[in-house]
Each structure stands twice: as structure tokens, then as C-alpha cells.
Amino acid sequence: MVRVTANYDDYIHEPSNENLDAIPGDNGLPLVGHTLAFYKDPYAWACKQYQKHGSLVLRTNIWGGKGVTLLGPDLMERVYLDPGRDFSSRMGFMARVGIFFGNSVIMEDFGHHRHQRRILQTAFKNDSLKHYTAEINGIYDRALDEWGKDSDKTILFFSYIKELLLEVAAEVFIGEKDRGEAMRKMNQAFIDCTNGTMYIVPFRFPGNTLDKGLRGRKFLEDKFRALVPIKRAGDGLDMLSHFCREKDEDGEFYTDEEIASQTIFLLFAAHDTTTAAITHTIYYLARHPEIKQRLYEECKAVGKDALDYEDLDAVPYMQQIFLEVQRVRTSTPIVPRRTIRELELNGVKIPAHTMIFTVPRFTHNMPEYWTAPETFDPDRFSPERAEHKQHAFLFHPFGGGAHKCIGMHFSQMEYKCFLYKFMLRYDFESRHEGEPFMQTLPLPKPADLMPIKLIKR
Numbered sequence: 001m002v003r004v005t006a007n008y009d010d011y012i013h014e015p016s017n018e019n020l021d022a023i024p025g026d027n028g029l030p031l032v033g034h035t036l037a038f039y040k041d042p043y044a045w046a047c048k049q050y051q052k053h054g055s056l057v058l059r060t061n062i063w064g065g066k067g068v069t070l071l072g073p074d075l076m077e078r079v080y081l082d083p084g085r086d087f088s089s090r091m092g093f094m095a096r097v098g099i100f101f102g103n104s105v106i107m108e109d110f111g112h113h114r115h116q117r118r119i120l121q122t123a124f125k126n127d128s129l130k131h132y133t134a135e136i137n138g139i140y141d142r143a144l145d146e147w148g149k150d151s152d153k154t155i156l157f158f159s160y161i162k163e164l165l166l167e168v169a170a171e172v173f174i175g176e177k178d179r180g181e182a183m184r185k186m187n188q189a190f191i192d193c194t195n196g197t198m199y200i201v202p203f204r205f206p207g208n209t210l211d212k213g214l215r216g217r218k219f220l221e222d223k224f225r226a227l228v229p230i231k232r233a234g235d236g237l238d239m240l241s242h243f244c245r246e247k248d249e250d251g252e253f254y255t256d257e258e259i260a261s262q263t264i265f266l267l268f269a270a271h272d273t274t275t276a277a278i279t280h281t282i283y284y285l286a287r288h289p290e291i292k293q294r295l296y297e298e299c300k301a302v303g304k305d306a307l308d309y310e311d312l313d314a315v316p317y318m319q320q321i322f323l324e325v326q327r328v329r330t331s332t333p334i335v336p337r338r339t340i341r342e343l344e345l346n347g348v349k350i351p352a353h354t355m356i357f358t359v360p361r362f363t364h365n366m367p368e369y370w371t372a373p374e375t376f377d378p379d380r381f382s383p384e385r386a387e388h389k390q391h392a393f394l395f396h397p398f399g400g401g402a403h404k405c406i407g408m409h410f411s412q413m414e415y416k417c418f419l420y421k422f423m424l425r426y427d428f429e430s431r432h433e434g435e436p437f438m439q440t441l442p443l444p445k446p447a448d449l450m451p452i453k454l455i456k457r
């Protein structure tokens with residue numbers, strides 16, 4: 001499934017280096033190493049190891065990917081901007097999710113990456129975003145009307161928003177407007193595929209997580225490939241239609257396989273990240289009624305039913321809340337790479353072909369930079385305080401450099417349009433039984449699925 005391009009450099013054929021003895025840190029527990037603690041909460045793991053070893057370069061001994069964790073804004077800048085072309089995104093993602101996302105934009109480096117990223121560009125231009133905004137507002141209206149039947153009841157907010165954003169993905173990304181069996185099947189295949197990326201047993205046998213995931217992927221691939229000629233001949237404005245009509249540097253259409261792979265990865269990159277951002281927002285607003293009230297006042301003051309594309313800057317406090325949620329509960333808990341050659345980082349020699357992990361939330365909470373980092377305080381992003389501006393890579397929820405999130409504006413539009421309509425129609429109170437466990441992987445969310453009482457305004 002994963003194409004290995006003939007003219008790629010040799011580094012993609014090299015096995016990963018697992019000799020980490022010279023890296024600061026320890027090997028963790030016998031047999032499992034750091035696996036359990038790292039996957040339970042990479043941020044808590046990084047804080048503990050940093051305290052213990054005092055190094056921003058840390059040995060990481062996890063199953064299926066021994067490597068080095070890098071922390072702090074200077075190293076983030078080095079990894080993301082990568083001026084020496086020392087880090088491979090392809091090899092970072094290959095080990096775990098290569099079989100799911102082979103040939104997509106995140107799985108390519110340098111020139112190959114530029115070639116693949118080009119396919120996405122028209123779909124993320126202003127005119128396209130404007131069109132999606134109108135479409136999304138319509139979907140939200142319909143869904144929020146339906147949610148009304150559950151007012152004064154306790155609902156699991158996470159399940160509601162997940163389903164709603166899947167509807168958005170089906171319609172806006174693929175152009176699938178039929179809310180019946182076709183959408184249900186596609187959404188299920190997508191859920192199986194994303195769950196599949198979290199497989200523990202790395203072998204496929206009928207019905208296990210990996211098998212279900214790969215079958216989900218195959219379903220999506222077949223579906224998207226079959227749509228290519230139809231979309232290419234049509235004038236659709238959904239993202240898949242844009243990809244089908246896009247041409248490469250030589251004026252050629254992208255292959256069906258490339259289009260299908262990009263679309264599958266795009267669904268993955270877009271969906272859980274934004275679902276997590278909205279769910280955590282509800283979590284923090286429920287805990288901070290004064291912040292919720294201020295946001296409600298801001299929404300009311302705009303004086304419209306919906307935020308149009310031109311209105312997205314009219315809710316600056318909502319923007320600060322979005323950023324603060326990304327700081328405290330970053331939607332992408334780990335971003336991987338692999339070294340291409342030997343490097344020295346903070347005085348530590350890191351061999352070639354070593355897996356690298358970055359844990360953005362660590363840098364987003366460093367007390368050297370952030371005022372009371374454990375406090376949820378959206379005003380730290382106000383123009384007066386602007387704590388995030390102390391260093392270009394102190395705050396990097398969307399990454400940076402060549403692979404910087406192409407959906408950065410889309411996700412904020414999706415977030416703001418939802419929150420705006422939701423705040424105007426509903427108030428809510430949390431209904432946790434005790435303090436919920438805040439899960440990090442496979443996707444950050446309150447493990448109790450965020451129960452709230454929905455109250456009609």
C-alpha cells in the first residue's frame with residue numbers, strides 16, 4: 001500500500017536506531033520500559049522525566065518506537081523549521097501509521113512533500129473556506145435544532161459533537177449529503193480506521209483492531225477512488241472535488257491512489273483534533289461560569305444568527321479561549337519525526353535514524369514562560385499580555401515549518417461557528433460523577449465523554 005518512491009534518499013530504507021545509552025534519561029520499567037506511562041499521558045511522563053534528569057532531550061523506551069523526546073521552544077523550532085533537513089516526517093509517522101496513511105502529505109519529506117501538499121491548496125483558499133462556512137452553519141442549525149429535544153436532560157457532549165463533526169466531514173470534505181446508510185457506512189469505516197491506528201497487537205488477524213482498521217481504510221480508499229472520475233467531471237465545491245481537479249507541477253492530474261490517500265489522512269487530521277478542541281472547551285467553560293458568561297455576552301453582542309466567514313474576527317475572546325484550550329489540552333499530544341543523520345542537540349549526540357517525539361503540551365506549560373500555567377486563563381493570549389509571543393515556538397498547537405497544519409483556519413472556523421450558535425441557543429452545566437480522568441490517547445478527551453445538562457436559553 002505504501003509507495004516507496006525510487007528517488008528518495010537512502011534514509012527511508014534504514015532501520016531505526018535503538019541504541020540510546022548515551023541519551024540522558026533511563027530505560028523505565030523492566031520489559032515495558034516507559035510504554036505504559038508514555039501512552040497514558042505523554043505530558044505527565046515528560047514532566048516527570050524532566051524533573052528527574054533535568055534535560056530537555058530525554059531517552060524514551062517505548063514498545064515499537066524507542067527514541068528521544070525533545071522539549072522546549074528552542075528544540076521545537078529546530079525540529080519544525082528543520083533548516084538542515086535533518087528530520088524526516090515520513091519516517092516518524094511510518095513506524096506506527098504508515099500502513100494507514102502511506103502517500104499522504106504527512107508521510108512525505110521535502111520535494112515529495114511539496115508535490116503532495118500542492119494537491120490540498122485550492123481546497124484551503126479563502127473562497128473555499130467561505131463556501132464551507134455557509135455549508136457548515138446550515139449543518140449546525142439542523143443539528144442544534146435536533147439537540148433541542150434533549151434540553152433539560154443530561155447528554156454525553158463528546159458523542160454529540162463527534163457525530164456532528166462526522167456529518168460535517170462527510171458533506172464538506174466528500175460532498176456526501178445523503179444522511180442515510182451511505183453516510184453511516186462511511187463514518188463507521190472512518191472510525192474503524194482511526195481506532196486501527198492505535199493497535200497494540202502489530203499483527204493482523206480477523207476482527208482485531210488492526211484488521212478492522214485496515215478494512216475501514218480499504219472501504220474508504222475504494223469509495224474515494226470510485227468517486228474520482230465523477231468529481232473530476234463535475235463542478236463540486238467539496239474538498240475531494242478540489243483534489244480531483246488539481247494538477248501537479250507538470251500539469252498532470254494526481255493519481256486516484258494519491259487522491260484517496262490524501263483524503264483519508266485529511267479526515268483523520270481534521271476530525272478528532274477539532275472534536276477534542278470543542279469538547280475541552282465545554283469542559284473548561286462548565287468549570288468557569290464567569291468565562292462562559294463573558295463568552296455568551298460577546299456572542300450576543302455580535303447580533304446575528306450565525307458567524308459568517310467575514311465575522312470570524314468579531315469574537316476575540318472566543319479566539320483566546322480556543323488558544324488557551326490548545327495550550328492546556330493540545331489536540332495533538334505527540335508529533336513524531338526520525339533523524340536523517342547524526343545531530344547534536346543541547347550538547348547531546350543523537351544518532352542517525354533515531355525516532356524523535358515532541359510533546360507540545362510540555363512547552364505550552366513551562367513555568368519559565370507562562371504565568372501560573374496550571375490555571376485556565378484565556379486572557380494570557382490577550383493583546384496586552386500575549387504570553388505566547390515570547391518565543392516563536394513557545395506555542396505551536398498547529399506545528400510549524402513545511403508541515404504546518406493546512407487546516408489551521410478551517411478548524412478555527414469550524415470551532416467558532418459551532419460555539420457561537422451553541423452559546424446563543426444553550427446554557428449547560430457539567431454532570432461529571434467526581435473528577436473525570438482526562439484521557440490523552442488515542443484522542444484527548446474527558447474519559448466520561450463530558451456529560452452535561454443542556455439548558456435551552
Ligand code: HEM
Nearest residue numbers: 105106269270273274331332397398399403405406407411
Ligand atoms: C484543533 C485542530 C487541529 C490541530 C490542533 C491540528 C494540529 C496539527 C499539527 C500539530 C500538525 C503538524 C504535524 C506535523 O508537523 O507532523 C498538523 C498537520 C496537518 N493538519 Fe492539522 N490540526 C487541526 C485541525 C486540522 C483540520 C481541521 C485539518 C483539515 C481540514 C487539518 C489538516 C492537516 C493536514 C493535512 C496536516 C499535514 C500538513 C503537512 O504535512 O503538510 N488539521 N495539524
